Structure formats: structure tokens, C-alpha cells
Amino acid sequence: SKKLQRDIPFFTVVTDFGSGHVTWFNKDVDKMYLASEPIRQIAQNRGQVPDEKIVMSGLPIRYDFAKQADAMVDRTTEQGKAHQAKIREKLNIDPSKRMILVMGGGEGVGSLSDIVDEVYAKLRTQGVDATICVVCGRNEKLKSDLDARCWDTVVSQSLQSYETLKSRFWTKVLSLHAHRSRRIQLALDRAAAKAERGNDIADVPGDVDVIPLGFVSNMAEYMVAADVLVSKAGPGTIAEAAAVGLPVMVTSHLPGQEAGNVDIVLNGGFGDFCEDPETIGLEIACWLQDSQLLDVMSQKARKVGHPHAAEEIAVDIGETTRQWMERNELKRNSDQ
Numbered sequence: 001s002k003k004l005q006r007d008i009p010f011f012t013v014v015t016d017f018g019s020g021h022v023t024w025f026n027k028d029v030d031k032m033y034l035a036s037e038p039i040r041q042i043a044q045n046r047g048q049v050p051d052e053k054i055v056m057s058g059l060p061i062r063y064d065f066a067k068q069a070d071a072m073v074d075r076t077t078e079q080g081k082a083h084q085a086k087i088r089e090k091l092n093i094d095p096s097k098r099m100i101l102v103m104g105g106g107e108g109v110g111s112l113s114d115i116v117d118e119v120y121a122k123l124r125t126q127g128v129d130a131t132i133c134v135v136c137g138r139n140e141k142l143k144s145d146l147d148a149r150c151w152d153t154v155v156s157q158s159l160q161s162y163e164t165l166k167s168r169f170w171t172k173v174l175s176l177h178a179h180r181s182r183r184i185q186l187a188l189d190r191a192a193a194k195a196e197r198g199n200d201i202a203d204v205p206g207d208v209d210v211i212p213l214g215f216v217s218n219m220a221e222y223m224v225a226a227d228v229l230v231s232k233a234g235p236g237t238i239a240e241a242a243a244v245g246l247p248v249m250v251t252s253h254l255p256g257q258e259a260g261n262v263d264i265v266l267n268g269g270f271g272d273f274c275e276d277p278e279t280i281g282l283e284i285a286c287w288l289q290d291s292q293l294l295d296v297m298s299q300k301a302r303k304v305g306h307p308h309a310a311e312e313i314a315v316d317i318g319e320t321t322r323q324w325m326e327r328n329e330l331k332r333n334s335d336q
Contacts, residue, residue, distance in 0.1 A: 006328040011317055014039055015059055016235045018260015022046045027053075031320060033313050035059035035239070035306070036264060057313050058306020059239040064220035068244055069307035072224055075245045076295040088225045097207070098123075098130040098288045101226035103237065104137070111277055113142060115230060115251060118281035120151060120208055121158030126285045127202025131209045133226070135216050146212040159201075161278065181269035181300075187293045191286040220244070227294060228284060233261040233273075242305035247271050247287065247297035249280060270301035 009030040014020055017036045025032070025047025033055045034040050040056065043049040072083040085095045093099055100119060104112035116134050123130045136143040194200055216222060219240065223229065229241045233253035238261055241248050248271035253259050265271040274280050287293060306312075 006332070007324055009321055009324045011320075013057075013060065013313060014043075016257050016261065017059065017238065017264040018235075018262070019257040021257070025049055029053060031055055031316070033057040033060075033316075035235075035309070038260060038263070055313075055316065057316075058309035059235060060310035060313055061236060061239050061243060061307070062220065063310065064218070065223075065240050065243040066307040066311065068220045068224050069305070072244060074302065075224075075298050080245075084224055087221050091221060091225055093131055093133070093211075093225055094209070096129070097209075098128060098228075099226045100130060100132045100284060100288075101135070101222055101229050101231075102132060103135040103229070103231040111251070111275075112136075113145065114277040115280055116146065116210065117154045118158060118277040119230065119284050120210060120281075121155045122278075122281035122285040123206045123208045123288070124151075124155050125159055125162075125201050126206065126289070127204055128206040128285055128288050129208070130206060130288065131211060133211045133213055133222060135213050135219075135222075137215050140214075143212040143214060146210055149210075151208075151210070155205075158278070158281075179263065179266040180272055181266070181297075183269065183293060183296050184272060184287075187286055187290050188283065191282075191289075228287060230280065230284065233258050233265075235261050238264060239305070239309075242268075242270065242301045243307035245298040245302040245305065247294060247301060249274065249284060251275060251280060264304065268300055268304045270297045270304065 011031050012024065012029050013033045014024055014035065016039065018038055020039060020042060025043045027048045027050065031053055032043060032049055034043060035058050040054060043054060072080045074080045075084055088095045102112065102116055102119065112134065116132060119132060134146060223241055223244050223246050226246055228249060229246050230249045230251060231237050233250045238248060248265050250262050250265055250271060250273040252275060253262055262273045266273060272283060274283060
């Protein structure tokens with residue numbers, strides 16, 4: 001800046017919800033774009049960034065999500081349901097069933113296989129008709145294993161384990177998180193009471209399909225088509241789900257700053273956090289049998305979502321830069 005004899009603006013865009021390294025927050029920046037109140041508090045308390053330099057923009061995500069959010073608006077309305085049905089038809093997904101989107105990152109790693117098994121088994125035994133789309137990423141072995149899996153054996157093994165340790169599983173479900181939303185907790189309480197009465201196994205098994213996917217480039221469409229997302233606590237994934245009002249079950253997080261992303265989902269009331277595959281399956285089955293709960297979670301997700309954040313940040317940076325260029329030009333002219 002000194003060498004060129006002109007003022008050059010400096011911007012910071014923080015792409016995490018829950019936490020961030022102190023070096024990200026410098027009070028001398030011209031503008032700082034943030035996605036959540038916890039990050040704002042870090043910027044002000046640790047970085048001493050003044051309020052007038054902070055823009056609460058939301059987390060920037062791909063433009064595909066803005067297009068889908070604009071087309072669907074609210075998935076709980078007739079317009080939203082019609083758009084979801086249209087996208088499902090495009091993706092060859094049965095519109096009459098619930099759809100669960102399961103992700104483990106671009107490489108399809110983690111306990112994805114066990115989670116798919118337990119979600120499948122719990123939906124079958126509780127009589128929920130559903131399609132499970134599994135994003136395997138570049139993990140071709142997982143994709144081929146799911147294609148060849150004997151799902152009757154999966155259900156049999158899961159049911160045997162569940163019947164032996166039923167009370168322990170429900171105790172685990174009900175005691176997971178003090179920060180779980182009251183509405184989700186009430187739904188789980190009812191499901192636990194039903195299990196205690198012995199009414200948790202359906203007379204007619206659910207009709208459940210599993211569709212293994214490779215690396216997905218049209219993720220916005222799959223999130224619109226889904227009723228629930230099962231994924232790790234990546235900030236981008238959470239922001240994408242919130243942009244299209246999609247409830248989230250978080251299954252893992254990296255140590256450190258990703259842990260704070262879990263709180264965005266819990267405090268926002270649009271999902272839960274669980275690492276145990278069988279407990280994940282129980283809770284997902286509970287959610288999918290409560291349409292009102294899904295609607296409430298979807299509405300809360302939309303409150304967190306900022307589908308146009310990337311566009312708005314780019315426009316604001318461009319406008320601010322233009323103002324600085326005009327200022328530099330005036331300064332240059334006055335020096336001549």
C-alpha cells in the first residue's frame with residue numbers, strides 16, 4: 001500500500017459457525033464478514049474488532065443453493081412440497097416415501113456403513129417407508145458393498161441387538177444433550193414411552209430403499225429432495241442444509257473449531273448430535289414419524305440459513321473497493 005501510494009482495503013470472511021483461531025480476527029481490517037453470534041463475540045472479545053467493521057453475512061455457499069432456496073422458499077408449504085416432488089422426480093426418487101440423505105465427507109469415510117445399516121433397520125422395523133441416499137464420494141468400496149449388502153441380515157442382527165438392550169438404547173437417546181430443543185425432546189419422550197409399552201415394532205415392515213451415490217455435484221438438489229440430512233459437523237454442509245430448511249443429524253466433528261458447529265444445530269433447534277449408529281437410527285425413525293416436528297425443525301433451519309451470503313459478500317466487497325478506488329483517485333489528483 002505504501003509502495004503503490006494508494007490505500008488498499010482488506011477484508012476477512014470467516015467460514016465457521018462456532019469457533020475460530022484468534023489470528024483470524026484483526027481489528028485493523030476494513031470489514032469482517034461473520035456467520036454467527038458466537039463468532040462475533042470472539043471477534044470482539046479476542047480480536048477487539050469494532051462493531052462497525054463487522055457484517056453478519058451468513059456463511060458463503062454455492063449459488064446452486066440460492067437458486068433452490070428461491071424456487072422452494074419454504075419446504076413446509078404447498079409450493080415447497082411441489083418443488084421437492086419435482087426435484088425428486090428428476091433424481092428418480094420415490095416422492096411417496098421419506099428421504100434421508102447420508103453423507104460422510106467427500107471421501108465417504110467414518111462410520112458411514114454402520115450408520116446406514118442402523119437407519120435402514122430402524123426404518124424397516126418401525127414401519128417407515130423411505131429412501132436412503134448415501135453419498136459415498138470417492139469410496140468405491142463402500143458404494144459396491146452397499147449395492148451387494150443383504151439387508152434382511154442387517155435387520156435381523158439389528159433387531160436382535162435392540163431387543164436385548166432396548167432400555168439401554170432409549171436411556172442413551174433421552175440423555176444425550178441438555179441443549180437439545182424442547183420440541184425434539186418431547187418427540188423422543190413419546191417414542192420412548194411407546195417402546196416401553198412394547199409398541200415400537202410395526203406389524204408391517206417399512207418399504208426402504210438404499211441408493212449408493214458416488215461423488216455428487218448437484219448436492220443442492222439432493223438436499224431439497226431430502227427430509228433429513230445425516231452428516232458430520234462441517235460448517236459448509238450445515239450452512240447448505242440450513243439454506244434449504246433441511247433438519248440435520250450431526251454424527252461427528254473434528255476436534256477443535258468444528259465442535260462449535262454442533263451448537264449451531266442444537267441451539268438453532270433444527271437437529272441433534274449423536275455418534276452411536278443405533279441411537280442415530282432410533283432418533284431418525286422418530287423424526288420421520290412426526291411431520292409436525294419436521295416442519296418445526298425446517299422452519300428453524302431457515303432462520304439460520306443465508307442462501308445468498310456469497311453473492312451479498314461479493315457485492316459488498318465490490319462496492320467498498322469501488323469507494324476506495326474513488327478515494328485513491330481523488331487523493332492522487334489532489335497531490336498533482
